[in-house]
Amino acid sequence: MPSATENGANGVSNHGIPTSCPSCPSPLKYSGSLDHLPYFEISPIIGREYPTVKVTDILNAPNSEELIRDFAVVISERGVVFFRDQDDLNIADQKKFCDLVGKFSGRPAENGLHVHPIYRDPGNLKLPDGSTDENIYVINSEAQKKIYKTMAGRAATEPRDLSREWHSDSTFETVPSDFSFLKMEETPPHGGDTLWCSGYEIYDRMSPSFRSYLETLTATCAQPVFRSAAQAGGYEVMSPRGSPLNVGDEFAPSHPVVRTNRVTGWKAIFAGVGLHVTKINDVYNYEDQVIREYVMRLITRNHDCIARMKWTRNAAAIWNNSCVWHAATPDTHLVEGNRVGVRASSIGEVPYLDPNSKSRREALGIPPF
Ligand SMILES: [Fe+2]
Numbered sequence: 001m002p003s004a005t006e007n008g009a010n011g012v013s014n015h016g017i018p019t020s021c022p023s024c025p026s027p028l029k030y031s032g033s034l035d036h037l038p039y040f041e042i043s044p045i046i047g048r049e050y051p052t053v054k055v056t057d058i059l060n061a062p063n064s065e066e067l068i069r070d071f072a073v074v075i076s077e078r079g080v081v082f083f084r085d086q087d088d089l090n091i092a093d094q095k096k097f098c099d100l101v102g103k104f105s106g107r108p109a110e111n112g113l114h115v116h117p118i119y120r121d122p123g124n125l126k127l128p129d130g131s132t133d134e135n136i137y138v139i140n141s142e143a144q145k146k147i148y149k150t151m152a153g154r155a156a157t158e159p160r161d162l163s164r165e166w167h168s169d170s171t172f173e174t175v176p177s178d179f180s181f182l183k184m185e186e187t188p189p190h191g192g193d194t195l196w197c198s199g200y201e202i203y204d205r206m207s208p209s210f211r212s213y214l215e216t217l218t219a220t221c222a223q224p225v226f227r228s229a230a231q232a233g234g235y236e237v238m239s240p241r242g243s244p245l246n247v248g249d250e251f252a253p254s255h256p257v258v259r260t261n262r263v264t265g266w267k268a269i270f271a272g273v274g275l276h277v278t279k280i281n282d283v284y285n286y287e288d289q290v291i292r293e294y295v296m297r298l299i300t301r302n303h304d305c306i307a308r309m310k311w312t313r314n315a316a317a318i319w320n321n322s323c324v325w326h327a328a329t330p331d332t333h334l335v336e337g338n339r340v341g342v343r344a345s346s347i348g349e350v351p352y353l354d355p356n357s358k359s360r361r362e363a364l365g366i367p368p369f
Helices: 055-060 064-078 091-104 141-150 199-204 208-214 225-233 285-300 360-364
Strands: 048-050 080-083 137-140 177-186 194-198 218-220 254-256 258-260 267-269 306-309 316-320 324-328 340-347
Touching: 055 064, 055 091, 064 080, 064 091, 064 316, 080 306, 091 177, 091 316, 091 340, 137 141, 194 199, 194 316, 199 267, 199 285, 199 360, 254 258, 316 324
Parallel strands: 048 080
Antiparallel strands: 080 316, 137 340, 177 316, 177 340, 194 306, 194 324, 218 254, 258 267
16 A cells, blocks of 8 residues: 555655655764763653753753753653652743753754744733743743632533643644643642653554554644634734744644654654644544544553653753643642742654654564553
8 A cells, every 4th residue: 555645746645745844854863972961761651850960950951962962862752751859940941951952853954843823811810920021921820720710600500621722832823732731830749740742752652554544634723813812802912833834823834644753753642632733634524623622642552652740849841842642630729728830842843754754663673562
């Protein structure tokens, strides 16, 4: 059976999917510069924790470029990396590390940190020191509780379906995020865990014929809430947002359901499911529903594909959005204590599917089951 993406011309497949990132390097090789640092894997399939690494030491090291490039490879292979006790990591250095992980791993030169579309909204949360930063997104559970209290008719009549929390950052942009870096400045004694699921492994759990079919598909990732919020607030959405291509207020790009990770060269399910995915293109509505429910079923019924972070104060996580989805756990209303996080995101490349790329298991020689 011919590959679904063969016979395309000008770097685009027959199905309208880019087949490469012309300005990105070939997949990167790990050089070994991090071998002296203690770590443990979160699970065989996804996640790694470096319990003693200080990100500031990495930034200040004489060979920081080599170290950061190797971190980009590890993050992209393992999906997500955890750090603890980053008490000395300020906002400027958090932004710098996230930006350099993207830059040194071959992000197109014109791209940088994402700018949140509705940064001008007066309701946006401020940083713990009272300032704001257009490259930093703030999460705050106490503020969230107050917002919910003011929303009429929010009383739940049945348990929520938490599967709706799964997403990949900034997929509403033409050029979405490659790396996101979240630090938890405050955390309650328990609750608010974040989960990451491997899109590489979800791809590997599918039959070859079904994978080939999904490789022909794109999905619309529409997020009209930003335009409506800006219109209601009487301000313009921010432009550009980390890439000259992320401009305007449409927020409805189409992305491939399967994409190649530019750092590893491995295939992952990408726009097959998630909060920002609104429609699988060019299929009937019921088929759209069936495909997205199937991908979600694989996520929710294969917990060996998931890494879970129990946050501690000043812990941080950095992940590659092109190969993992993540989900917050909305249970912090059940405990005393605030959960305050600050996140920076790098903008990567226009998602592509290289027809010659392999799955993670194929590349590593791991048997399919
Ligand atoms: Fe997110």
